[in-house]
Amino acid sequence: MTVLQVSALAIVALCGTAIVLNPSPLRQTLLMAILGFALTALFFAFQAPDVALSELVVSGIALPLIVLSALRRLADQNPEGRGKESSGAQAEPPTQGKH
Amino acid sequence: MSARGRTLLFLVSGTGLLTVLLIGLHGLPAFGDFHGVLSHAITTRELEARHATDYVTALNFDLRAFDTVGEEAILFAAVTGVVMLMRNMREEDHSERRRRADRHRFQGASEALRVQALLMVALLVAFGIYLDLHGALTPGGGFQAGIVLAAGPAVVMLAGRYLTLKRIAPDWMIEVLESSGAAGLVLIGVGGLVFGGIFLHNFLPYGTPDELLSAGTMPMVSVAVGLEVTGALLLIFSEFLDQSLLSSTRESGEQ
Amino acid sequence: MSFLPYAVGAWLFVVGLWGVVTSNHLVRTVICLGVVQSSSYVILLAVGYRSGGKAPIVADISPHSRLVDPVVQVLVLTDIVIEATVAALLLALVVQAHRRFGSVDPSRLRALRH
Numbered sequence: 001m002t003v004l005q006v007s008a009l010a011i012v013a014l015c016g017t018a019i020v021l022n023p024s025p026l027r028q029t030l031l032m033a034i035l036g037f038a039l040t041a042l043f044f045a046f047q048a049p050d051v052a053l054s055e056l057v058v059s060g061i062a063l064p065l066i067v068l069s070a071l072r073r074l075a076d077q078n079p080e081g082r083g084k085e086s087s088g089a090q091a092e093p094p095t096q097g098k099h
Numbered sequence: 100m101s102a103r104g105r106t107l108l109f110l111v112s113g114t115g116l117l118t119v120l121l122i123g124l125h126g127l128p129a130f131g132d133f134h135g136v137l138s139h140a141i142t143t144r145e146l147e148a149r150h151a152t153d154y155v156t157a158l159n160f161d162l163r164a165f166d167t168v169g170e171e172a173i174l175f176a177a178v179t180g181v182v183m184l185m186r187n188m189r190e191e192d193h194s195e196r197r198r199r200a201d202r203h204r205f206q207g208a209s210e211a212l213r214v215q216a217l218l219m220v221a222l223l224v225a226f227g228i229y230l231d232l233h234g235a236l237t238p239g240g241g242f243q244a245g246i247v248l249a250a251g252p253a254v255v256m257l258a259g260r261y262l263t264l265k266r267i268a269p270d271w272m273i274e275v276l277e278s279s280g281a282a283g284l285v286l287i288g289v290g291g292l293v294f295g296g297i298f299l300h301n302f303l304p305y306g307t308p309d310e311l312l313s314a315g316t317m318p319m320v321s322v323a324v325g326l327e328v329t330g331a332l333l334l335i336f337s338e339f340l341d342q343s344l345l346s347s348t349r350e351s352g353e354q
Numbered sequence: 355m356s357f358l359p360y361a362v363g364a365w366l367f368v369v370g371l372w373g374v375v376t377s378n379h380l381v382r383t384v385i386c387l388g389v390v391q392s393s394s395y396v397i398l399l400a401v402g403y404r405s406g407g408k409a410p411i412v413a414d415i416s417p418h419s420r421l422v423d424p425v426v427q428v429l430v431l432t433d434i435v436i437e438a439t440v441a442a443l444l445l446a447l448v449v450q451a452h453r454r455f456g457s458v459d460p461s462r463l464r465a466l467r468h
Contacts, residue, residue: 050240066335109372130358154410154412154421180446237413
């Protein structure tokens, strides 16, 4: 095994553990993108460029977009929202979201 | 069961699971020592005859194209589920708020974000189209290209031009894009049925390797898959953000 | 040392499962499910690797040279796209659950049902 493969595997294991140990979903999203970069490096080291490109694109673009927009939707939403103002009508300060 | 009880139970059973997994994985051949007969047969005979130079995409869109049809069906069903859930919720809210929001400005983005979005949109769309058309030649193909293409309008949305984007590319247009991608894949398969007797048979001429129009139906399948993935991701993104970006007067106003 | 990829895959699986089991926020559950899925990618690609093998792109090398297994890479590629899609559907369900029950804590959801 090459040095690149060993170090990429170590970083992937570290990122995975860090994601699970972190309490805030917002920070976990950022760590998920970093795990995606580490997995991309690992897949390149395993001679799989097509898979590496797919992992980079999905974990760097698609997943953070989807999770962050879902988190924003959860923050905006009023749970007893039938018949009341339910989205975006609360006076939130612009820096909301730093857990 | 309380949270502490769950954690303790998992510590015991998780250790057991880890041990069993490690013992089981020891039974695999050593790392780097792959003896697969099927892959040897595929790479030395079939793929060379197809005149494709990217074996992974060629497998995905030609030899194992049936799995790709199944995956497209999964993507389609999941996006339909997301849209149904979110639209159900959207219609339950009062619709007059939407009319009010359309007259207001949405939450503005800073100048730096807007300039950067301007630079990135052209780059993303051009790269996405390149990846899509060269699916059978270089690493790339429908899935990657679809997501890169969807990142273009997503960047525009993030830079604050949400309402303008909704006027250029309304919801129904994105839905048509996604459905035509899914239907296009099945139609190519039916074309294989008509012209070759087998569903998803590669019925176009193979051409010379490393040219844009080579490897039969692979570029067409790549384009169909790219269209569907683009439409799917844009639909998901806009369904989640549809009301969050239309805020009330108190926090609106561009800077 | 040649067992390291499989060990990392097994570790990621168990650690991700731990995150799913002990989560107090439904979005945390979805993200840790993503970690579990990435463990399967590592194991699959490690199975298909041939030492001294090159990537299965034959634009500039001969098709008869020693290549890494492409079939396993097709499985992983499909899997990666499905991961993002399933995460999107799960998050739509989380948003719906929050709207109905007022909480994103899995244990509180159970309590509200009684």
